[in-house]
Amino acid sequence: MELRRGVILNLEQDKKLVDNRTRVRRLMRTSIVVLIILLFLFPIIRPPLFFLTLFFSVFMYVALTESWNLMGGYTGYVSLGHVTFFSIGAYTTALFMNRFGVSPFATAILGGIFAAGLAGLVGYPVLRLRGAYFVISTLLLAVIMQLIFMNWEFVGSSTGLWFKLLPVSMETNRLIFYEVMLVLATLITLLVRRVEKSKLGAGLIAIREDEDVAKTIGINTPWLKMQAFILGAFFAGCVGGIYGYYMSYIHPDITFNINTSLLILLMAFFGGCHTWTGPLLGAVILSLANQLIVTFIGAEISRILYGLLLVIIIIFMPDGVIEYIRASQFFQKERTS
């Protein structure tokens, strides 16, 4: 009898726990929606350019980190080549607009398509490699592509490329692409979330957990990896296109900078790369922290603080901030109920 009561009690506790969790989840969802709407309306108050650019870079890193996470987080293939797809998007967009006068909104998607095409070509050999070999080959991709664009006349080589702006003022131009980037980041995050919960996502996670076992249960692992790689590259390419418009100038040193790849990777690991919420949180916190420290304290100090922060995170929250929060929430409720 005693035992049975124990079981019933446990069930009630579990139910309370589940209730609490759904409540927290609902609250989170509502606040995210409200936040997105506020951010969308933000330009109405005519904020200084500083804030616009700050938020723009937050959106951009959210979009990049989420798209990177398809391969890096779910599938467990850590790519340092993400910046390449981003840059291909930016350059494709610039060239199509400047040389052929294609509308900026179509060109961003074209940028995505070119990036996805490159991912398909590169992915075929590179996705056969695992672990460190995969990481190194994607690093090489990033470095080689930067060198090519640095020396290629047609794409402006080391002088870079200016974007033909829309026939509106500089401020309006920036406002437009601020909004576009916000929408794009939201869309990409939602799509990645969708993938995570889909059959494709389940297959990718199986590959991360054990690629050989994944094969024995009928998963066409090369094809699934290719899908994740191409989809991630497509998103990054679109983001690159919008980035180019916002900045209105691109240069191999800036656009192809390998630091961007490293930042993306750090943001994903910082937030926690097993769910879509981790990269979102990581990208928001780290890009805000980075920009604010650089602006108010100084670039040199920023690097030290940034490094320190990362060390702390790695020691105390090895699965990322999101998993840490989740675990602590869980325990708190268990104690109080």
Place this chain on the structure above:
Amino acid sequence: MLEGIGVSKKFGGLAAVSNFDFSVVEGQIVGLIGPNGSGKTTLFNVITGFYPPDTGRVIFKGREITHHKPYQIAKLGIARTFQIVRPFLELSVLDNVAIAVLYGRENMGSMEKGRARALELLKFVGLESKKDVLAHQLVAVERKRLELARALAIKPEFLLLDETFSGLSDTEIQEAIRLIYRIRDDLGVTIFLIEHVMKAVMGTCEKIIVIHYGLKLAEGRPEEVSQNPLVIQAYLGKRRA
């Protein structure tokens, strides 16, 4: 149902499996035994497409599968378990099986359907009470059950078991043997198993193939094989034979 003709696989100068013939008839439980390093697991890896054989052919239901990829072989209906069980450690027990349902031969589209089918399989192997537990929290015998459930989730017609009984207690082995009979009788799956636990092999299998240094040493009913002087010699040395 499954047949191998002259299968050879070399690793450098070492012939892990050489000119090996075998056949498993539908509905049988066949055992593959042999001392450590005799080529048992290599043969399984050849059958399931992980190693392409240097020579020879593997035929499943009259269809050559020699150079098929592992996932294609799985789709044709050959499932396998691993010697050292390999669950997806970070996932729940239910999802471990559900993913296999999704990508297996039933080819379902949504996680919900996959989970529903996975739950039936967990009931079949007696693991439904652990469905929401993460796989790394399971104890050894539960992991073996999970490994079986995941292999069955692709809806196989043929199951390769690599040392399923190792590390289990006597009662656990008895349960596992019963489970294997149920897999064969209730699900109609033909079974080819590698085993070290002699008692289990002798009691379960209708036919036993003995492999030694990659060569076939003997083949036949359990009592014939266990009396074969060559087999005794391979296991216990020349003096005892």
